[in-house]
Amino acid sequence: MVNESAVFWSRVLTELTLSFHILYATIGVGVPLMIMIAQYVGYKKNDEHYILLARRWARGFVITVAVGVVTGTAIGLQLSLLWPNFMQLAGQVIALPLFMETFAFFVEAIFLGIYLYTWDRFKSQKRHMFLLVPVAIGASMSAVFITIVNAFMNAPQGFDVVNGELVNIQPILAMLNPAMPTKVAHVLVTAYMASAFALASIAAVKMLKGSKHVYHKKSLHLLMKLGLVFAVATAVIGDFSGKYLAEYQPEKLAAAEWHFKTEEGAPLVLFGVTDGEEVKYAFKIPYALSILAHNNPTAEVIGLDQFPEDEIPPLYIHYLFDTMVMIGMFLLLVALVYVVGKWRNWRFITSKWYTRVIVAGGPLALLAIEAGWWLAEVGRQPWILRGFMKTADGATTSGNVDLMLVAFAALYLILGIGSIIVLLRMFRSNPIEKEIEERHLMKDGERG
Known part of the structure; x- marks a missing residue:
């Protein structure tokens, strides 16, 4: 039986979460490429300003990654709590791209940590720059796999339906659905552009x-x-x-x-x-x-x-x-x-x-x-899985979703304001003029 109130609040909470997360996710996908390009230009031109661009952007990027991880985790949690019927129907199909998205993020996070920790430990900027390649690829592939899940919801394929259940599942065929090419490409280039x-x-x-x-x-x-x-x-x-x-469509x-x-x-x-x-x-x-x-x-x-x-x-x-x-x-x-x-x-x-x-x-x-x-x-409305399950049928019947909305809204408010304050203080306390002067002093000290 459909609980209209639960459906409404589930949609509101999911919209709030995705709307907040997508800002940090977009930056998380696009900025690593900007960092890599800036460091490459600095290496090719032997220009310390572009090298510093990469360094300063990388510092700020870490803050956005932290917030993105929290909100991304919230999305995974809400899929199970708010849309249990959808997950029961399609969970076996989307499990593979969700796992691959997590793996891509791990690659990104590991090499980002190594990149930041080893900044002044490489004499060759070229070798240090190569650490950014898996960071940029991991960030983009993370977006690719999560977008494939969304594409599947718009153009589901790779399974048969028997007695209301998905059987004979072919995960790869499901991932290579008709919506995938344009959706993935559009998400990537708009993230880079934004x-x-x-x-x-x-x-x-x-x-x-x-x-x-x-x-x-x-x-x-x-x-x-x-x-x-x-x-x-x-x-x-x-x-x-x-x-x-x-x-x-x-x-x-x-x-x-x-x-x-x-x-x-x-x-x-x-x-x-x-x-x-x-x-x-x-x-x-x-x-x-x-x-x-x-x-x-x-x-x-x-x-x-x-x-x-x-x-x-x-x-x-x-x-x-x-x-x-x-x-x-x-x-x-x-x-x-x-x-x-x-x-x-x-x-x-x-x-x-x-x-x-x-x-x-x-x-x-x-x-x-x-x-x-x-x-x-x-x-895509009124469908959560186009042609197979409507949004109202995929939602929870719990009557406490409105309370969850208040809790998550407070969390996002704290994360949003907190990340902005941290970023502003980070760069105000260390303006570019001060950083360039410190680097020159450090180089002079090494020569002496």
């Missing part, structure tokens, strides 16, 4: 506060170039994601685009309001939805009229789609203008107003990550 813009935002803040140190200028220049690369990659993979949805695409009637030459709808039948005040791009779905401006796109009402996702995901896409295009434009401006010597890219635009890029990139995940999860 991390680049978040770190660039920090450098821009320092410059706005009056710092003229070349360290921050080099940091900003490197990160904006990386941000541009990953923003372009995000746009390309986003196009593939649209084509996946058109073929495998057409109801999700139709709901996100307020595409109510099946038609050829479908327009792309941006913004607007709807009463569930008619769209008003929207900006429509003719034929764009048909192009997104099928690369053909006259192709037919399936509308919501082809699905039962109880299987149509909530229509507010349209605004999540708009938020994600608009922020992505904004970030791409900001990075493109900066990179071209550097090449063409446009003075305005160093102005305060444009630096403020770059500062805004960091929070906006993380907001786009949130909007994308809300779109992914809410857009």
Whole structure:
């Protein structure tokens, strides 16, 4: 028997946990690659500023990893406590990628510890830099395996259903489901992109506060170039994601685009309001939805009229789609203008107003990550395992989930505020000018 109150609070608590965790998980996936690239550039150019970039980012990264571990553990706990029926049905299928995700994290954590502990123990920066390879790979593979679990929930395969149970399970086939390629690629490149813009935002803040140190200028220049690369990659993979949805989850695409009637030459709808039948005040791009779905401006796109009402996702995901896409295009434009401006010597890219635009890029990139995940999860509703189990059927019947929500909300508040305070104090007490001076004194002492 379904307990509607338990279902509601279970969904709220899961959304809260994932929304909090995804910020630290995104940084946890993207920052190791930024650290490795910075140290590689420093090694190739024999430039201590890039080496220090890697060192300082690595210190801050440790704090985010610690919070990510706690919230990741909370997700695992909540899967069993809040969604026991789902775990009973699909647990045998998702056990393998969950185990592999844990193994990937162990690899990342072990080599991160070795990397940090041996910073001044390697005479060769090249050898020390190689320790970052398993850290970056482990972080990315951790995201790959956990995203495979989510992809399976959207496109389940690799099993048979007998008497309501999954049998003849083929874990590898289940992992290689149709949603996996685009979902994994999208998660990785958006994590890299968001991390680049978040770190660039920090450098821009320092410059706005009056710092003229070349360290921050080099940091900003490197990160904006990386941000541009990953923003372009995000746009390309986003196009593939649209084509996946058109073929495998057409109801999700139709709901996100307020595409109510099946038609050829479908327009792309941006913004607007709807009463569930008619769209008003929207900006429509003719034929764009048909192009997104099928690369053909006259192709037919399936509308919501082809699905039962109880299987149509909530229509507010349209605004999540708009938020994600608009922020992505904004970030791409900001990075493109900066990179071209550097090449063409446009003075305005160093102005305060444009630096403020770059500062805004960091929070906006993380907001786009949130909007994308809300779109992914809410857009699958009413299914927890698409086509096999609805969300209401997968939830617990316990009446104490609301109390769990309060407890976990307090935990996340403490972790969020605590991590911010620790990071701020860490870098305020050890500004880059002080660290460079200390390193020069240490080198002079070694020579003496």
